[in-house]
Amino acid sequence: MPEIVGESLAKRLIAWGVDTVFGLPGDGINGLMEGFRRHADQLNFVLVHHEEAAAFMAVGYAKATGKLGVCAATSGPGAIHLLNGLYDAKLDHVPVLAITGMQETSLLGSRYQQEVHLDRLYEDVAEYNLMITNPQQMPGVVDLAIRNALIKRTVSHLTFPNDIQIAAVDEDPYAHPAPGTKPVSLPNLDRPQLAPGEPELRAAAEVLNAAAKPVILVGAGALHARDEVIAVAEKLGAPVVKTLPGKAVVPDDHPVTTGGLGLLGTKPSEEAMEECDTLLMVGTSFPYGKYLPDPGTARVVQIDADPTLIGLRLPVEAPITADAKKGLQGLLPLLRGGDSGFLDKYHKEMESWRADMKALQDESRDPIAPQYVVGVLDELAADDAIMTCDSGTIATWSARHWTIRDRRQYFLSGNLATMAPGLPYAIGMQHAFPGRQVIAYVGDGGFAMLMADFLTAVRHDLPVKVIINNNNSYGQILWEQIVLGYPEYAVRHRQPEADFSTWARGCGAYGVKVTKPGEVRGAISDALAHPGPALVDIDVNPNEPPMPGKVKYEQAKHFTEAFLKGQPHKAATLATVVRDKINELRS
Known part of the structure; x- marks a missing residue:
């Protein structure tokens, strides 16, 4: 049986x-699927129910492993x-290779069925983006696509017309030279260890000292630089503030950290940022x-x-282009x-x-209360558990009530902040780490978008645990x-509420619906103990506000104005806010 381009791709x-x-699969990639089939003993194809889920699974796999998705x-x-x-991968700097199909080369431009010029469509999302038009391009362009994705921590895309997919890999219709290839064993390709320059280090130390x-x-x-971050923080006497994607850099119970920053962050972090005279940004x-800090108020x-990201938000007096750990x-x-x-x-503010x-x-x-969930x-999850989270109010609750300790990890769509990745992330990560506890903490809105792929977890015997924060609305x-x-x-769905x-x-x-607070602990405990995939759908208070860590005057003013204009659920919301404040004062 001759080696076809689809098989050459699989082997590479x-x-x-x-x-x-x-x-x-689809008829647009049948030649590629045949190549994958011929090497199914070494290349596992995970069949999904929606292509968006496939991309999120690849992103989750890459985020958790550091390898190519x-x-x-x-x-x-x-x-x-x-x-x-794929945009989630691009914006969060994750290496992913997307492989797509294309109509036969002889049909391109003829308005054939499903003719979408994907190399044009992907121009913005993919750093390396190519339509294969000659079997002789294999396997060199695969090497280039993968190297670009890994080195630049971004998306590469290769699209293969149907006739090219099934062509003999040694076919040479144009008698043109093929691109040279590079060995795949280049050192540190998955995380280039850029070392800092001595002048950069001395300039930075002068500012920090x-x-x-x-x-x-x-x-x-900086996720791989926990020890170094803590050592520098202790040496400088500096609080460590964390972005949400960087939540696992430092354990949440460590005395140097004040937690997150921003709308989902903590009051101590926000106030430390307002008071600081020097800011060290890492990764x-x-x-x-x-x-x-306002520009000019802090060095x-x-x-x-990535040097293109330095000085993107604030004037930087001492830039260091280097890997966080090395720097x-x-x-x-x-x-x-x-x-x-x-x-x-x-530290005292954070204890409070x-x-x-x-x-x-x-x-x-x-x-x-979603905070209780x-x-x-x-409390019950393992010390090395991986949590994936969707965008929405769930990001607030997990940011503040999911504690990073020991080897725990936490992943969500950082810069794209898209809905729906929580479940497919968890599937990709559980596939990568079959022995670890992987928990998808998601909202009813995000889960409903790609819920079909819960069946993918079942069919592949992936014991993901899904906890649904069900407020029957788009809460955020x-x-x-x-x-x-x-x-x-x-923003609120009509009755009846879903029972996922x-x-x-x-x-x-395993699946259970929870409607009363006394049922929460037992249901979560049973789900975590279940040997296979498990889902707990919990009806939470839909009027629980995800308040900022430090409420600004304008936020309070607009909140009040909305109520005066006839907020339809103001009684229930005000009752919740008052109850929350009473509980805080009792603490």
Whole structure:
């Protein structure tokens, strides 16, 4: 049997260490699927129910492992469906290769069925983006696509016309030279270890050693540098503030951290940022500038492997282009010990904040408080559990009530902030780490978008645990409308409320519906103990506001104005806010 281009692709993926492709077949990639079939003993194809889920699974796999994620879809609509997940990969700097199909080369431009010029469509999302037009391009362009994705931590895309997919790999219709290939064993290709320059380190140390009130802001680029971040923080006497994608950089119960920053962050983090005179940014280009020091009020040092991200938000006095771990290791010996008074102050503030958050985990409240749900989950989950989260109010509850300790991890769509990745992320991560506890904490809105792929977890015997925060609404959008000063509109679903546990049981998995607070602990405990996939659908208070860590005057003003304009659920909402405040005062 002659080797076809589809088989050459499969063999080259395997040579690069790829063991899994997430996708959904179609006649636009039948030649590629034949190549995958011929090497099914080494290349596992995970069949999904929606291409968007396939892309999110590839992103989740890459986020959790640091390795290349790969997804595949047919021509036209299948490839279009991949885009949301691929933009998630691009914006969060995750290496993913997307493989798509295309109509036969002789039909291109003839308005054939499903003819979408994917190389044009993918121009914005893919750093390396190519339509294969000659078998002789194999396997060189696969090498180039993968190298670009891994080195630049981004998306690459290859699209294969049908006739090229099934052509003999040694076919040479044009007698042109093929591109040269490179060996796949290049060192540190999955995380280039950029070392800092000595002049950069000395300049940064001079700024940091002069600081009286230093703060460190860490992001996802520092996830592999926990020990170094803590060592620098202790040396400088600097509180560590974390972006949400960087939540796992430092354990939440460590005395150096004040938790997150921004709308979902903590009051101590926000106040430390307002008071600091020097800011060290490590592995982040935090996009929400209003939570950073006003330009000129603090001296800034920034460490990032990507020089294009340095100075993106604030003027940077001392830039260091380097891997976070390498940069901090080089910086540490040059730092003089700082006064711990500033750090001690915010450590005490953080203890008070944690007590306030604990008080909101009130088992007695009915309807069920979402904070209580995450509090129970936090208590019962394993110390090496991986949590995936959707966008929405659930991000607030998990940011504040899911505690990073030991080897726990936390993943969500950071910069794209899209709905729906929680479940497919969990599936991709459970596939990568079959022995670890993987929990998808999602809202009813996000789960409903890609719920069909819960069946994928069942069929592949992936024991993911899904906890649904069911408020029968698009909760974050609801509160955003109110904060803008508008009464809510078109954000709550009509009755009846969904019971997603019936879907779980219909799939042959564990599924339970929870409507009373006394049922929460037992249901979560049983789900975590269940040997296979499990789902707990919990009806929570739909009027629980995800209040900012520090409420600004304008936010309070707009909130009040919305109520005066006739907020339809103001009585229930005000009762919830008052109850929350009473619990905080009791703590």
